[in-house]
Amino acid sequence: MSVPQPIAARHKGFNRAEIVDQNFVEFVQSWQGDVARAPRDDQPVLPGSALDARGFRELLESQLISRHLDLMARVLRVQSKVFYTIGSSGHEGNAMLARLTRHTDPAFLHYRSGGFMAERFRKLPGMDPVMDSALSFAASSEDPASGGRHKVWGSKPLWVLPQTSTIASHLPKALGTAVAIEQARRIGHALPVPDDAIAICSFGDASSNHATAQTAFNAAAWTAYQKLPAPVLFVCEDNGIGISVKTPTGWVASNFRHRPGLDYFYADGLDLAGGYADVQRAVEHCRTTRRPTFLHLRTTRIMGHAGTDFEIEWRSVEELVALEATDPLLRSADIALASGLYDRSGLLDMYDAIRKRCFDAAEEADRRPRLTRLEDVMAPLAPYSPEAVRTEAARVADAPERERVFGGADKLPERQPPRHLAVQIGQALHDLMAKYPESLLFGEDVAQKGGVYTVTKGLHKAFRNARVFNTLLDETMILGLAQGYANMGMLPLPEIQYLAYFHNACDQIRGEAASLQFFSNGQYRNPMLMRVASLGYQRGFGGHFHNDNSIAALRDIPGLVVGCPSRGDDAATMLRTLAALAKVDGRVTAFLEPIALYMTKDLYEAGDGQWQFAYPAPEEAMPLGEGRVYDASADDLVIFTFGNGVPMSLRAARRIGAERGWKVRVVDLRWLVPLNDAFIAKQAASAKRILVVDEGRKSAGVGEGVITAIVEAGLGHLPLHRVVGADTFTPLAGAAFLVLPGDDDIVAAAARLDDMATP
Numbered sequence: 001m002s003v004p005q006p007i008a009a010r011h012k013g014f015n016r017a018e019i020v021d022q023n024f025v026e027f028v029q030s031w032q033g034d035v036a037r038a039p040r041d042d043q044p045v046l047p048g049s050a051l052d053a054r055g056f057r058e059l060l061e062s063q064l065i066s067r068h069l070d071l072m073a074r075v076l077r078v079q080s081k082v083f084y085t086i087g088s089s090g091h092e093g094n095a096m097l098a099r100l101t102r103h104t105d106p107a108f109l110h111y112r113s114g115g116f117m118a119e120r121f122r123k124l125p126g127m128d129p130v131m132d133s134a135l136s137f138a139a140s141s142e143d144p145a146s147g148g149r150h151k152v153w154g155s156k157p158l159w160v161l162p163q164t165s166t167i168a169s170h171l172p173k174a175l176g177t178a179v180a181i182e183q184a185r186r187i188g189h190a191l192p193v194p195d196d197a198i199a200i201c202s203f204g205d206a207s208s209n210h211a212t213a214q215t216a217f218n219a220a221a222w223t224a225y226q227k228l229p230a231p232v233l234f235v236c237e238d239n240g241i242g243i244s245v246k247t248p249t250g251w252v253a254s255n256f257r258h259r260p261g262l263d264y265f266y267a268d269g270l271d272l273a274g275g276y277a278d279v280q281r282a283v284e285h286c287r288t289t290r291r292p293t294f295l296h297l298r299t300t301r302i303m304g305h306a307g308t309d310f311e312i313e314w315r316s317v318e319e320l321v322a323l324e325a326t327d328p329l330l331r332s333a334d335i336a337l338a339s340g341l342y343d344r345s346g347l348l349d350m351y352d353a354i355r356k357r358c359f360d361a362a363e364e365a366d367r368r369p370r371l372t373r374l375e376d377v378m379a380p381l382a383p384y385s386p387e388a389v390r391t392e393a394a395r396v397a398d399a400p401e402r403e404r405v406f407g408g409a410d411k412l413p414e415r416q417p418p419r420h421l422a423v424q425i426g427q428a429l430h431d432l433m434a435k436y437p438e439s440l441l442f443g444e445d446v447a448q449k450g451g452v453y454t455v456t457k458g459l460h461k462a463f464r465n466a467r468v469f470n471t472l473l474d475e476t477m478i479l480g481l482a483q484g485y486a487n488m489g490m491l492p493l494p495e496i497q498y499l500a501y502f503h504n505a506c507d508q509i510r511g512e513a514a515s516l517q518f519f520s521n522g523q524y525r526n527p528m529l530m531r532v533a534s535l536g537y538q539r540g541f542g543g544h545f546h547n548d549n550s551i552a553a554l555r556d557i558p559g560l561v562v563g564c565p566s567r568g569d570d571a572a573t574m575l576r577t578l579a580a581l582a583k584v585d586g587r588v589t590a591f592l593e594p595i596a597l598y599m600t601k602d603l604y605e606a607g608d609g610q611w612q613f614a615y616p617a618p619e620e621a622m623p624l625g626e627g628r629v630y631d632a633s634a635d636d637l638v639i640f641t642f643g644n645g646v647p648m649s650l651r652a653a654r655r656i657g658a659e660r661g662w663k664v665r666v667v668d669l670r671w672l673v674p675l676n677d678a679f680i681a682k683q684a685a686s687a688k689r690i691l692v693v694d695e696g697r698k699s700a701g702v703g704e705g706v707i708t709a710i711v712e713a714g715l716g717h718l719p720l721h722r723v724v725g726a727d728t729f730t731p732l733a734g735a736a737f738l739v740l741p742g743d744d745d746i747v748a749a750a751a752r753l754d755d756m757a758t759p
Contacts (some may be wrong), residue, residue, distance in 0.1 A: 014479035015312065017074040017303050020089065020324055024067075027330050027747035028344050031337050038340035045339050050277035059099060059272050060332050062129075062156040063092035064351060066114030067329055068134050070303065075359075081366040082137045084151030085308070088114030090300035091237055093269030093328050094202065095119040096279045097297075101200055101233075104193045105131060106175040106487060107160045109153045110202040112238055120158050126394045127157070134361035140368040141376070144488045147521030148371045153460040156523040159193065161487065161516070168210035169511050171234070172477050173526075175216045175292070176484020178232035179223065182290065184488060186466040189438050192489050195382035198286050199484075202235040202330035203402070205252050212476055212507070213453065219477040220292035222260025223472020223746055229290035233283065236294065239301040244314060252296055263293040269297040270328040273335050300326045303464075333602060380522035382559040382674075383585040384624070393580035393621030397435035402618070403436045405462045420612050422455050423596035424568030426614055428575045429456065429493070433463055436491045436579065443478055443495030443531075452497060453533065453598050475501050479508035479530070484527035486513075491582060499534040499592070510557045518559065525586025529578050534564070536695055536740045537596035537644050537731055544597070544729040554590055555673050561624070562673035564592040566646035568668060569613040573622035581624065594643045594673070603647055603679070605652065611647060625676035627669050629683065634663035637750060638687035640680065640706050645693040645741070646690065652746035660754065675705045681713035689753045690720040695740055698724045721749045 009147045036654075039045060041054035051059070063551050070087035070282045077085050088094075095115035103123035109116060113132070121129035135143040136151050145162055146153035146167040156163030163170050178199040184191045191197070207213055216234075223230045238252045258266045263285060267278035277297065286293035290503040302324050304311045310359065311320060342350070371377050396402070403409050404426075413419075413427040441459055443451075450457030475496055478735050482492035496502045502509075509530070517525050537549040554562050561581055565571040574591065581587040603610035630650060637656065639649045653664035667683050684690055690710065694703035703722050710716065723746055726739040 005289060015237055016320060016324070019070055020302055020327065021071055023327065024280070024329055024333065025348065028333050028335045028337070028347050028351075031334070031344060033334065033338050034743060036338060036340050037389040044388065045335060045341070046273045049273040051273055051544050053339070056272060056335065056598060057341060057405055059095050059119060060336060061350070061354070062098075062118035062122075063115050063329055063332055064093040064354045065118040065130055065358070065445055066092050066095070068355045069114055069130070069137070071355070072358045072362050073137055074303070076362055076366075081362060083139050084137055084354045086111050086306045087303060088112040088240055090302045090326075090328065091115065091269070092671055093272065093275060093297065093299060094235070094237060094604060096267075096269070096272065096276055097202070097235060097283070097295075099198065100280050100283045102194075102197070103158045105159065105200055106174075106177050106193060107158075107199050107200040108170040108177075108202075109160060109200075110209055111153065111163070112204070112237060113153045113202060116202070117153050117155075117160065120155075120160065124157055130357055130361045134358070134365035137362065138365035138368065140365050141371050142368045143522070146519050147380070149377065149521065150519050152519055154520060156520070161524050162519045168203060168207040168213035169507055171201055171203065171213050171216035172219070172480020172508060173483035173487070173512060175232050175459075176476070177487045178292075178484065178486040179481060180484040180490060181231060181374045182229040183440070183466070183485070184490070184618060187438065187440070189488075189490060190319050195428045196233040196287060197282075198233055200233050204242060205236055205238040205240065205247045206245065208236050208252060208255070215264060215474055215476045216480065217259070219472060219474060219480075221259065222472050224261035224292050230292050231286050231290040232292050233286045234281060234292065234294045236296055237297050237299045239299045241301055243305045243309070248507065256294050256296065259294070262292050264294045264296065266296045267298070269299045270326060271331050283519070292699060298631055301327070324374075333616050338750075357409070380520070381518045382587070383517070383522065384581075384587075385584055386624070388584045389577065389580045390621065390623065392584050394619045395435065396618040401434045401528065402431065406431050414617055416615060418609070418612040418614045419568055420599055420601050421565070421568045421571055422453055424613070425455050425571045425575070425593060425617055426459070428572035429459060430462060432493070432575060432579050432620060433459065433467065436583070438489065439467070439491040439493055440485055441493040441495070442481065443473060444473050444497050444671045446470060446495050451495065453595065454595070455598065456495070456614055475505035476508055479505050480515065482528045482530065483508070483513050483526045486528050487524075491579065492528045494530050495526065496530060498546055498548060499532050500545040501548065502532055503553060504548070507561065508551055509588060509590075514559045517586055526588065527582030527586045528588055529582055530574070530588070530590045532590060532592055533595050534592040535594045535596065535643050536725070536736065538592075539596070543732040543736075547730040549696050549725055549730070549740070550700070551592070551672060551696050551702060555702065555705070557673075559588065560673055561589040561671075562592060563589070563670060564594065564643045564672050565670060566594065566597060566643055566668055567611060567613055570622065570628065573616050573620050574670065576621040577624055580621070590641070593632075596644055597647070600647065604651060605695040622670070625671050625674070627667055627671070627676065627679050627683075630666040630668070631663065632665060634665040635686050635688055636662035637664045637689045637691065637753070638683055639664065639666045639693055639746070640669060640683070641666065641693035642672060642702060644695055646743070647651070648743050649693050649746060652743045652750070655743070655747050656750045660750065662750070669702070669706070672702050675702070675709060677709040677712070680706055680709040681715065684710045684713065684715050687718060689750075690718055691746065691749055691753065692720070692722045693741060693746055694724045696725055697727050699727050701725070719753045721753055723749045
């Protein structure tokens with residue numbers, strides 16, 4: 001059935017929103033087609049359609065709600081009553097996807113998902129998609145999705161995890177969620193969704209080209225190749241353009257139709273009657289086969305990318321008119337009238353009633369409160385329950401399970417002689433996995449090999465493939481998997497092999513994992529404990545990619561907790577607290593493991609064994625923010641440092657004491673994010689001189705934060721100097737030690753402080 005071109009589309013006006021609105025009205029008013037006898041609710045809306053009449057009426061209403069929310073936003077934006085105008089116009093056919101899936105199928109949505117959301121709201125009675133959306137558009141603190149922090153499509157009861165400006169960054173965690181749904185069965189974990197749930201992930205044709213999207217497609221195919229279930233439904237909403245860059249005709253189909261491991265389906269999202277069966281086939285295929293499925297959904301984009309996008313400035317009127325003639329609402333109007341379900345006046349009455357409903361909701365939302373206090377804005381970002389975290393960190397796994405994991409009571413780590421860092425991290429990980437049966441440890445080489453540095457040695461034997469496993473070499477997907485497992489209530493322990501490799505995937509933490517509690521107003525969380533082999537000074541195997549001291553990228557992530565131990569006993573107690581932070585408060589945490597200290601046993605001279613420590617009692621945990629102080633009474637010089645800087649500073653302190661007679665205190669910060677400003681100020685307050693030893697680069701490390709804490713505490717008058725790495729990448733071999741601070745640099749800095757000291 002052809003759709004005649006609407007009258008208004010031929011007008012050469014500049015306000016395309018008004019034209020699109022008027023197109024619908026004029027199309028209905030001038031419609032002259034044949035009218036069939038109206039079908040019953042359970043009959044096909046048109047002969048041969050898989051969509052019944054009841055379904056069509058509800059989908060049409062969802063489409064109209066989505067459209068009028070867009071039109072309302074364009075009008076009220078200029079009145080500062082609405083703060084977001086990226087609309088869904090042309091994509092309203094995604095409502096079919098919502099109808100054919102369940103509200104317990106986790107959904108990670110494209111920002112053009114107004115139709116999907118309006119339809120999914122039907123799954124639970126008593127919910128109002130119009131008012132909820134209006135509150136979000138108005139940035140009201142009563143917005144049930146984000147609490148006024150962003151315009152997001154999200155809903156806790158409807159299992160729509162909030163996304164902000166999703167340009168493919170959500171695909172890895174959608175696949176991770178699908179994998180987690182299946183993994184739960186293998187580890188005996190009770191899911192928060194039905195066992196046959198699928199993960200839905202929608203995105204645009206332009207976004208399908210993004211490296212992060214390609215990561216997810218590749219990992220999905222890699223999973224399918226191994227016959228591992230991964231019930232993810234990738235939905236490419238193909239409107240043929242990305243902001244202003246056109247997608248070549250046929251590109252999406254050519255790129256994905258024959259891709260191994262992705263089962264391809266096509267559906268016309270512009271035609272409810274014609275496209276419904278194809279969407280249904282894709283959904284049912286994904287649910288029954290548990291295979292990665294790619295649904296190529298035809299859409300269009302009308303009214304531009306956003307309210308500030310004046311397409312008339314860069315597209316011809318003729319092109320815009322042709323696009324507006326493909327408006328899916330015109331086809332839906334045609335179906336409504338031809339089927340006999342509506343007459344022209346009835347359809348226009350519904351159109352106007354929904355318009356009024358959307359504008360009334362927007363006006364009401366504008367009267368609702370907005371966020372006005374900083375503490376309210378930040379409240380869900382970094383929740384911290386100190387007592388609950390301490391209690392959880394001190395909780396110990398059942399004794400029989402610990403004995404099984406370690407191979408007997410006589411082999412429990414607390415009964416072993418002092419050991420170095422790598423061994424004690426491994427022991428602590430055994431303890432954590434015994435304590436948390438829902439925990440999973442994964443990454444490159446972590447299983448049978450036990451990691452590049454054998455830190456995870458023995459874990460695969462103790463917990464088998466279901467809980468300790470290797471991944472493909474893709475840090476983005478490792479962190480996407482971690483988010484997926486966390487979404488399903490598990491405790492992921494992903495390993496990133498080197499800090500330099502983390503930068504390949506930084507946005508999975510910065511833009512996705514760490515932002516979820518903030519943008520969902522604390523309703524969703526994805527707790528994890530990310531381990532990263534880090535920092536410099538590695539001998540014999542190095543260069544920049546294995547000696548990366550770029551910590552600043554982590555310190556810039558809001559809400560992230562970063563710990564960095566320098567010795568084995570601290571590593572064990574820190575890991576317990578990081579895991580507790582994840583479990584209790586849903587925090588995203590990072591554990592930086594200094595590679596050069598993994599195997600270090602001696603401190604001052606070969607064979608002294610002074611950098612090996614006894615394994616701490618299993619109920620002992622390190623409070624968040626607590627540092628370690630060496631020689632607390634010393635006050636001639638206080639050295640603030642962390643990681644590799646701790647044993648260096650202790651060695652330098654001995655030399656400084658011998659040369660100058662100073663009593664030197666060394667302060668191991670241990671926690672790099674957030675820095676404990678009060679602890680730093682307290683240690684600085686009793687100092688005569690201060691050194692900050694930071695192996696990070698001069699322009700971007702940890703030292704700036706330490707100095708700021710000292711100055712803001714009113715202690716800026718103290719003689720103070722910083723010993724830092726150079727602003728360069730780390731070279732190979734001995735040259736590496738030219739760019740990183742060393743013992744001699746600390747001793748030399750103390751000499752410079754001598755002239756600055758107050759009497």
